[in-house]
Amino acid sequence: AQSVTQPDIHITVSEGASLELRCNYSYGATPYLFWYVQSPGQGLQLLLKYFSGDTLVQGIKGFEAEFKRSQSSFNLRKPSVHWSDAAEYFCAVGGMDSSYKLIFGSGTRLLVRP
């Protein structure tokens, strides 16, 4: 079955600290993986995506994510968090086997301490 787990509901980090948001997926074939961000009062925006090739992908706003097939994970990272990164982050999985239907995780809310 196609599913995504984001085990952390909330994460609080200090501005300037590093960040890692966890995402584990279940998918029978080669997954397409995505991270989206939803800032307060705004719509969802794509941060980055993985289809194939290099397992470390770079996205916008200084974010990156690493696909680890052996761990069924696609964790999102940022070396130095800015106050404007406070938002909700969603991981999503899809692929050819499911006609590219995207299923999202329940999200992780990031709070940034000044």
Next chain:
Amino acid sequence: GAGVSQSPSNKVTEKGKDVELRCDPISGHTALYWYRQSLGQGLEFLIYFQGNSAPDKSGLPSDRFSAERTGGSVSTLTIQRTQQEDSAVYLCASSLGVGELFFGEGSRLTVL
């Protein structure tokens, strides 16, 4: 249009009434999705249209929910006999099949 357009942006209705939510996707996008986002919850998949294929309705929570997509473009999500637990933000997204989803601003539904 320039982006995904949803209407109404806000809808307040009484329990038991029917509501229709509209989504106008980006021109040329073959895939259209409906998701539901309840307060403090993630994005719950509802239904997925891809080209001329039969829609994937596996996420619809009950037979009170239905959706159609006319002419491969505009989509309407209908909720019959609304219940208070239907209160949520209903998000529509479109894409070119594989790749980035473009989301609308959502329709906030409140059932009294």
